[in-house]
Amino acid sequence: FSSHQPINSTEKACMLRPLEAPFRYLFGPGPSNVPPRILAAGGRPIIGHMHSEMFGIMNDIKKGIQYAFQTSNNMTLAMSGSGHTAMECAVFNIVEPGESVLVAINGIWGERVAEIAERMGAKVHTLFKTPGGHFTNAEIEQALAKHKPVLFFLAHGESSSGLVHPVDGVGDICHKYNCLLLVDSVASLGAAPLLMDQQNIDILYTGSQKALNAPPGTAPISFSERACHKMFNRKTKPVSYLLDMTHLSNYWGNDGKPERKYHHTGPVSGFFALRESLAILAEMGLENSWSHHTEVAEYLWKGLEDLGLKLFIKDKDLRLPSVTTIAIPEGYDWKELLAYIMKHHQIEFTGGLGPSVGMVLRIGLMGYNCNKANAAMALAALEDALKQCRKSKA
């Protein structure tokens, strides 16, 4: 290799230290702590992404998502990526350039979908509320009638504001206007009731790292037959080869073809972990998971109010059980509160996100993290911080 002499650089020296990562209570809006059982699944020796046993595991994941989503959709799979990958996949595959899309924006997720749809050449119309607000079915119907979109986006779990959005009836209204309903349940799946088929949702996606407690990096998604009809009868190819559902549906064995062809190399360890997380949800049962999240959330809400704090979402029925938003208390710097709690209690809470920055503090207790002991720990940490961080003291 005389002509190819590498430089032994400071970059190399920097790598000769061991990996270090402290223990943290991940009580923000996600990722949440990964239980040992899921870590162990993700840490198993891998097999090939195209081995028959891997296809068996992917089939299990498909069943697990069908259960978690409450759908019998054949076109159910997991994306090799985070929730944003699922978001882009949905928009890229369903919408063709020049078609109209309607996006409900009441926090960051609608903003993101609007940005994604604009970039791929859709005509983007928006329905807007400030964080914490929600849309009535009448408002949605009016906008659908006006803009005639092919796709309507709604975040079920608006984690930036702490809102769980009503979904009943929205699918029917969309279908009346020949529009497909796309719902984001990244922050709500497993924590708040959502029934894809009964509620006539056409495309539903979630993330692995919230109530499912798997590491981030995979994202369940499902498409109704109506959605499949639209996306598999396009005039143009989706702009992304990587996210093209023609190929992904073959990779997941959903297209009825006898042979699965190589498309990309899926995250094998991530799929092991995702399968385990879906198994845990199936063992617990959805009803139990929903009622458990509500019970712990109500305990947390009462404790927060007892500390004199104000919950950002007034209406209990609109509060996301997995992510609680607190109005930033007067006399405090929210960044200082968060830094104090992280430093002295090893607990992550977070501030707002996108349009809710500076408006809220957020506490997430999801899946494995969701129990009263953790809620009590979170409340004690917050109580301590409220004593120590008052501005007049500083």
Next chain:
Amino acid sequence: FSSHQPINSTEKACMLRPLEAPFRYLFGPGPSNVPPRILAAGGRPIIGHMHSEMFGIMNDIKKGIQYAFQTSNNMTLAMSGSGHTAMECAVFNIVEPGESVLVAINGIWGERVAEIAERMGAKVHTLFKTPGGHFTNAEIEQALAKHKPVLFFLAHGESSSGLVHPVDGVGDICHKYNCLLLVDSVASLGAAPLLMDQQNIDILYTGSQKALNAPPGTAPISFSERACHKMFNRKTKPVSYLLDMTHLSNYWGNDGKPERKYHHTGPVSGFFALRESLAILAEMGLENSWSHHTEVAEYLWKGLEDLGLKLFIKDKDLRLPSVTTIAIPEGYDWKELLAYIMKHHQIEFTGGLGPSVGMVLRIGLMGYNCNKANAAMALAALEDALKQCRKSKA
């Protein structure tokens, strides 16, 4: 939840079995076996994707990639996805719709880049050879002069044919024609000499699951200053929000801004594993890794020839040390050979990929898997299969 009653379905029952995955010797073109040390790193309790310690780990990854790529490029990071994600990221960010791209196709990877560039609206020109062929610098220069592309793609490790493509001088020729050089080193990094800065490569990417031996799902990538100048002075936004380097460079702390903003949730466990894999490469040293791969490959090649097999790439200097291609021996069904070896030896070899399907068998010994004992095991399995699977016997 009276109005939201989930269905307890067969899907749920299907998940109440434990995860099962057999042990396999992954001696195909990747993913390769993940050593216990990297599995352990990936199985550690996670921290938040925006914690300061996570940014520290990402900084380490950046240093580790700079060493592995032999570059001092500031714009160095890992994609949250497989090698295809890096491929799309490079094309989406560098090229604007209507611009010309030149793609060298001598196997599947060029085909994929051409497909990706076409979908995003580039004018795609190709240089073509059948699998096993390579391009002279004169041929490349002629095509650059003719098509005046903004980007030229070349696969350094053409794993579908087993070819390692010469790169010396190609960067200089590209720059003479005001074109950027994009190189795929997914299958070659750590196995065959490649020096990003010395060889004037503008965009280089690889995968985590080959000689680096991490699980699939992350993909190192680096951009030269010349590449940054092009991608950060675009008239249009890249079509993908998720892969927009404006946002990714901020997430990786490469844009010089004091604050890192939330873009997407990176695969925390995948980054832990990737950091460990880059540390192992730094500890071993690039020169050692290159010479080790060559030594084991030469041992394998001799053993294959001793079995009477023909290597698909005749010129030793053009053989990829990480992935060896064998011409399918006469009198055998290649699928039957592979199935026999998998069943009786728990070893994965593979057939061709894309245009090389039906032309070759492929044996990959990469990183952790790359040693003479494994090469001997591979040869013994192949010898057994050649005895048992001859067609006239069946």
